[in-house]
Amino acid sequence: VSECLFFFGKCDCSDCVQMFKTRTFEEHAPGAMRGAEVDVDADDGFWSGLRVELEAAGETRAEERLQECDNCGKQGKMEQCKICKSVYFCSEKCKEEYEPFHRKYCRRNDFADATEADDPKFAEWLRKHGRQAVVRDEDVNRMQSRQWDMSDMYGKAQYEAQLPEYTQAEVDRMKARKAEEQEQKQKISPFDLAWRGIEVPEGLGAECELYKWKQSLAYIYVYVKLPDVDPALGKRKVVVTFRARQFTVLVNGEIFMQGQTFREIVPDESTWYIHPEAGILEISTMKLWRKDNYKTGETNAETWWCRLFTEDPDPHRGLPEAVIPLDRAPTHYYSSPYSYA
Numbered sequence: 001v002s003e004c005l006f007f008f009g010k011c012d013c014s015d016c017v018q019m020f021k022t023r024t025f026e027e028h029a030p031g032a033m034r035g036a037e038v039d040v041d042a043d044d045g046f047w048s049g050l051r052v053e054l055e056a057a058g059e060t061r062a063e064e065r066l067q068e069c070d071n072c073g074k075q076g077k078m079e080q081c082k083i084c085k086s087v088y089f090c091s092e093k094c095k096e097e098y099e100p101f102h103r104k105y106c107r108r109n110d111f112a113d114a115t116e117a118d119d120p121k122f123a124e125w126l127r128k129h130g131r132q133a134v135v136r137d138e139d140v141n142r143m144q145s146r147q148w149d150m151s152d153m154y155g156k157a158q159y160e161a162q163l164p165e166y167t168q169a170e171v172d173r174m175k176a177r178k179a180e181e182q183e184q185k186q187k188i189s190p191f192d193l194a195w196r197g198i199e200v201p202e203g204l205g206a207e208c209e210l211y212k213w214k215q216s217l218a219y220i221y222v223y224v225k226l227p228d229v230d231p232a233l234g235k236r237k238v239v240v241t242f243r244a245r246q247f248t249v250l251v252n253g254e255i256f257m258q259g260q261t262f263r264e265i266v267p268d269e270s271t272w273y274i275h276p277e278a279g280i281l282e283i284s285t286m287k288l289w290r291k292d293n294y295k296t297g298e299t300n301a302e303t304w305w306c307r308l309f310t311e312d313p314d315p316h317r318g319l320p321e322a323v324i325p326l327d328r329a330p331t332h333y334y335s336s337p338y339s340y341a
Helices: 002-007 014-021 045-056 092-102 110-115 120-128 137-144 168-187 190-196
Strands: 205-207 211-215 219-225 238-243 246-251 254-260 265-274 280-287
Touching (some): 110 120, 190 219, 238 265, 246 280
Antiparallel strands (some): 238 246
């Protein structure tokens, strides 16, 4: 109470005024406050007068308040750690006994030291909570892009990124490796690069020579290798049509892929797209029976597809079927995304 009154002497809180007018502070105030004569009836000079009386009585200021020894718990005037300035000791003995526990966390806080003169409360908060720096948004972006490491900023008021040091031999090896990787990428065709980049999660899809497919809780995604452009035509005309349990891929007016889907789909929620450089057809279609739209008597387990078609979509080619070799949905299917879009 005395500390609040000292720092908020102009407060006109009705509870505080009533407390002093009824003299209840005599029972609770410390000895330094007792006997302080103030004019309780003066509205303007009451609180300023009280503040003067408290100063004259030697009221303890916030920065001089009693501290507690971090080792034994004794209260009183303590010696502060000169390095971190966040722990206190009553004697050299307690300081030595606490040293094994304190050594790991004791470090100088340059940021708190730099701000202590202008904002001592903020500096005290930094030390109390072990904050070594205030991170800005642009600094977070640099750390996320691995340009900086958080340890580069510990204990530094004016921090700078510590760039890694490499020998000339290491630099030469890194340049050679990077050049080799670029050369390998140039040798790989856009199709191979795109086809390798299509990942099929285990248990959620399959692949064969002609196509890959995968599924989410609500959608089916199909990736089809299209034939090369006909030199005579100079182009490749592709059309994809959808029905309740079938989709057909026409290339230059001829059926390239056609089959009956494992379960019903939603034609109006089906789309397709051709990768312009790779020549890969990407098909996305919604399951009719999906999460939150179950068939009567079924659960989420029945929304999982073990295969894309009920039979090979192109039997005359003798291609293997892209079937998942499982008899039930894997556990991670139930936590998979609703869609991959």
